[in-house]
Structure formats: structure tokens, C-alpha cells
Amino acid sequence: MHPLLIAVALCFGACAGPLLVRAAYRLSVPPGEPWRRACPAGHPLAPHPKGWLGPGRCADCAAAIGGPGPTADDGANDAAVGGPGYGTSPLRLAAVTAACCAALAAAVGARPELVVWLLAVPVVVLLATVDLAVQRLPDVLTLPLALGVVAGLGIASLFDAADGDLGRALLGGAVLSGVYFVLFLINPLGMGFGDVKLAITIGVALGWYGWDALVLGTFVGFLLAAGYGGALVIARRAGRGTTVAFGPFMAAGALAALIVAGLAS
Template identity: 40%
Template sequence: MILALAAVGGLVVGSFLNVVVHRVPRNQSLIRPASHCPACAAPIRFRHNVPVVSWVALGGRCADCRVRIPVRYPLVELATAALFVAITARFGVSWALPAYLYLAAIAVPLALIDLDVQRLPNKIVLPSYAIGAALLALTTDWTAAARAIAAMTVLYGGYWLMAVLYPGGMGFGDVKLAGLLGLFLGWLGWSSVWIGTFTGFLLGGTVGIALLVTRRATGKTAIPFGPAMLAGGLLAVFAAAPLANWYFSVLYPAG
């Protein structure tokens, strides 16, 4: 029952995140005007605003002008629902659950916006420091809270240094995101911090090499790093311990 509620909540939140992804980079209000077709500006009727179902029922087209609605819209809703179910299964009904549901919710638009416009908006990242800290404080685990603050400081400082020394390879949006991920991963433990950070670099490097090999990018092409950081952080939330054991076995094989 709890997982089913998480799935429904994820679909609803995912529908809102589509608005965030579209409007935040354009500095538009998230409230007004009401949801409408970008092509013909016709308001979206309430019955056409049901996550996933409406897209399928309309055949992926606007009910008024019949312009195609990108398949990314229902995929975002489904991905958010899947993340909410996974997070709920991971933490159960606990005081930590709201904090990590929030992390999952902001990870989706941040990754997509970074892919679209190569920017991690301050409007999402900066308030999330206060919101994340407040939600984690609900757990009243002050040892974990102190570790979270320390990890936030370490990752922010480390990424800031990299951005200063190598400005072409690291943006200050990545720096601010690193501190935020440090807050959430630090609460879980130092292994989550290191695994999340290392996995982010591993994923980012792998994608970069793949793009170079397939000639879809050159050495001067700016490649968004935020999605890799977020993916690494979420992987650490779910699997820090087994990933740490695997990394260790690769570095120090038995026998």
C-alpha cells in the first residue's frame, strides 16, 4: 500500500516536474499561467492532465492543435514514480523518507535542465540546501547531521578548487550541486560520499569518452556533468556498500 501511494505521488510530482523543466530555464512562473500547449497556448483541460494516462489517451498529441507532445513528458512522470517507489522501499516509513524523496524530486529536473541548457539553476539548488537540512533535521540524528555538514563542506570545497584550477572542465553550478549532494550522502555515511563522488566521475568520464569515440563531441565540447553527479549520488543512496566492496575487489583482487 505504501509503495502504491509512493508510485501515485511520484506520477503527480513528475507531472509538476515537467513544468519545472520547461519554465525554470526560461525564468517563467511555475504558477501562472496555468498549464497550456506551448504551440497553440490552449489551456490543458483537467481531464487531459492525468499523468501518463492522458498522454496515451490523446495519442501523444495536443487535444486542440494536434501538435505532438514529446514522449519525454510521460517518461519523466514514470521515472519520478519509479524513483519514489525505490526511495520508499529503501527508507520505509521513517523520518528520513521525506528528505530523500525530495532529493529524488529535484534530481530529475536538474539532470534534464543541465542536459538541455547546460545549467544547474540556483532557483532549485540553493533553496535545496535549507530544505534538505530541515528535512534531515527531522531525524534528530545529530551525529549524522554533523557528518552531513562536514561532507557538504568537503565536497563543496573540493569541487570549488577543481573549478578554480580547471575552469574549462568544471562549472560553479557543479560546485553548488556537489555541496548539496554531500549534505544528503554525508547523512548516510562517508562510504556513500566517496562512492557517490567516484561513481559520478566514472559515469561522466565514460560518457565523455563515448562521445569522443563516436565523434559526437570534441575536446572543446562542453559536456554537462550534473546528470552524472546526480546518478552517482542516487546510486550511492541505494548501493553504497556493495559498490564499495566491488571497487575494493577491483583495486585489490584476492590472491
């Protein structure tokens, strides 16, 4: 165990999580629609990057109602009562991101690939948040994420302390995305093309550690999705034809496999 490393990773995740609120709000639109450019009250959001990073608080809305400045309150609740807040709770995103980062640091330890995993976590959490909201994994996130992970592992492979294989990682990304692409062709309603693109990143990350990790992460993802879907059917909140966001389960399966692989190596 590396207590200091875990603490640093935890703090990184806790700081990065709340910065995702605005991006999650702006990207959570149905396919074919432009990204949101204004808060729920219609006030325009600031240009890049300020309008994309930070908690979901609108200064114009706060000024209009005579309220205080930005706080860490749940933006979704504020928006519901006409307040200046909007989007997902920053505390929820902070907790999820921090927990994932800390778990990876505890499992992987002081290896160069840990930097890649920690930098990827906020993007994956953002993708999962958007997918849960509108069942969509935007290309603006999935494709740069894949390129970033490949580049990061390429740099990590230059260090002797690295515990993985770059060639196998690239092959893993090709294999897993190919499998998901076949599933997409068979049942496009049950498997989105965004899932295929996310599979590139997951395949590369898990392939870095080996084929066992790739199989485990894929299996856990499908198992979690099946369990969730079954629970919805039992609770009569969904039917046989109901589709669910698969990206979060892919991410959860990958996280579990990375932790297992990190602990085993």
C-alpha cells in the same frame, strides 16, 4: 521490503514528475537570459504557481487550432508540428521520478529521512532536465534544495528511527562542495559553478550515511560521466574539448550511493 511504502513512493513520483514539465521549459534558457514567460507560440504563461507546475500544454494554442484540451501526449512532439504541447515528455519525467522514489523507498524503508529524499527527488530530476537541455543548474533550484535538505534532515534527526548523523552530513556538504570548487577553479570549462552548489546537497545527503557513501556517490558520478563522454568520442559525436552536463551524473551517483547505504543500514 515495505510493499505499501514502495507503492506510495511510486505513486508520489508518478504524480510529481508530470508537474515538472512547465518549470523545465521555463528554466531551460542560457545563462544571463530571463526565464521563459510564454509558450513557443508566444502566448503568455499563467502567473505563479500555475504557470510553473503542470504539463506543457497551452490552452490558447489548443483553442487556436480547434484541438482538444490538455492530454498526456508528448508535448515536444506536439510543439514540433505546431500543436499546443511543448517541453519534455511528462511520461518520461513521471517514469524517472517514480523509479527513483520507489528505489529509495525500497532501500531506505520506513525511516524519517526517506521523506527528505522523496521530496528532493522531483527537484533533482528538474535540475537534471534543465542541465541536459542548456548545461545549467539554476540557483533558484540548487540553493533552496540545499537548505531544504539540511532542514529536513535536522527534523529527521529528532526521531529515534533516523539512521544518520546530522553533523557529519553538514561536514559532508562542506567537504564535497569544497572539492568541486577546487575542480571548478582548475577547469571552469569542465566544471560549472552550478555543480559546486549541487554538491552541497549531495554531500549533505551522502554524508548523512557516512564517508563511504560520500566517496561511493562521488566516484560513481565521475565514472558515469567519463563513460558517457568516452562513448560520445568513440561515436564521433564529441571531441576532447566538448563539455557535457555533469549534474545528471552527480545525481545518478548520489542515488546509487543512497540506495547502497540504505540497504546496508
